[in-house]
Amino acid sequence: MSIHTCREWLVNVKPGGVRVGLLAVIGLINESTEPTKFQLTSTIRFQEYPPGVVVIPMRSKTAKPFHTTNLVVCAPENDSGECKDSSFVASGDALIVDPGCRSESLEELREIVAALPRRLIVFASHHHRDHINGLSVIQKTNPDSILLAHKSTMSRIHKVDGY
CATH class of the missing domain: 1.10.287 (Helix Hairpins)
Incomplete structure (x- = not known):
């Protein structure tokens, strides 16, 4: 456009x-402006809106008639320093929002996380499986990532994924 x-x-x-x-x-x-700094394989379909904000439709167990949940990845060009979590403010070099997907898409999610900077913030808007099913892959791929969620969401996630 x-x-x-x-x-x-x-x-x-x-x-x-x-x-x-x-x-x-x-x-x-x-x-x-330059496109995002992290590179995705050519098999992963995505759209980049402003540079550094990528939306990736991930197959998920969501409500019909839908089949995907949008994974939002923010990886701006500027370097923010080390990843920090002060229980009020967290900072890092990249942000993933709602990493829910079907089991057949977990390898694709692993590739996305591996392509991102190590200082990764993960935000879960709520506990529904179409928004959190990929958390275990993120934790295995990047154990230093920081998970942010409401305390009720966090307790439900902890029961399921142990994040």
Whole structure:
């Protein structure tokens, strides 16, 4: 999508008209920016929105009629230093959101995690299996990763995965 097209969409928005989504705004980001710093194999399908934010549809046991849950990976170019967890703020070089997937997609998830920087933050929005089934793979692939979740979600995850 070109910057010109994005501007046209934003300028011509009318109340009650067609909804203009986030992608029109994201399209305004400087086109010369580099893609994400981590490399995925050519077999993994993904979309990169602003540079460093990748959405990967992972096959998961989610509610019908859906078959995938979006794994969101943020790996900005700037280096934040060492991975830290102060129980209030955590920082690292990459973030994964909701790593749930079917067992046949666990190898794909392992490849994704292996391609990311070691200072990895993992955020689980809630305990449903289509959002957490890949946690054990992340823990095995990157044992230094830090898991963030609500305390109720964390207790349910601990019972299932021992994370």
